[in-house]
Amino acid sequence: MAGQQPARAALLGALGAAAASPSLPALAFETYKDPSGAWEFKYATGLQKSESKLWSYFLRDLIEPLESVGVRVSETKRKSLDEIGDATEVGKRLLADSVPNGAPSEIISATTQYDREGRRQDIIEYAYQWKFDDNMAKQLGRKRFQLHNKALVMIERKKQFLVQASVEEPRWAISGDLLCTALDTFKLNA
Secondary structure, X not given: OOOHHHHHHHHHHHHHHHHHXXXXXXXOEEEEEXXXXXXXXXXXXXXXXOOOOOXXXXXXXXXXXXXXXXXXXXXXXXXXXXXXXXXXXXXXXXXXXXXXOOOOEEXXXXXXXXXXXXXXXXXXXXXXXXXXXXXXXXXXXXXXXXXXXXXXXXXXXXXXXXXXXEEEHHHHHHHHHHHOHHHHHOEEOO
């Protein structure tokens, strides 16, 4: 019994210290609304807006440079994703457009879902391997990376919408779901 007293005192002391320390900030989300009012989505607080030639709206993590969320809106003559084919075919086209030539890549999953208004949305999860530019390689001390991506693709109002979350593969389990909030909450406004 005497040997249990110090352990109990240590446990109670640790609980007291934990109770006295300030609580961690609650996980919060911000909403971005396109200036035209056509679309919006939610994203995790902490991502920073960055300029990008490829994305209509682009957010990235300043500490983990490969963690990002991007939205690309482009004009199209297509009336629906049906003109491209099933979700797997949409995924193949997405990889052809977004993965560097010669990069090993794979489609992890390709599914179709419908929003509340019945509009088709394809969800494509894919990964590819590539190399950092020389400056980034020096900064990080390595030359290669594997990027895990999940994208929502839809066509509406003569526009193609692509919402994509990207995370380096080893961090997908940590950050993937959090960044995919953008896909889960993306909606077109009436």
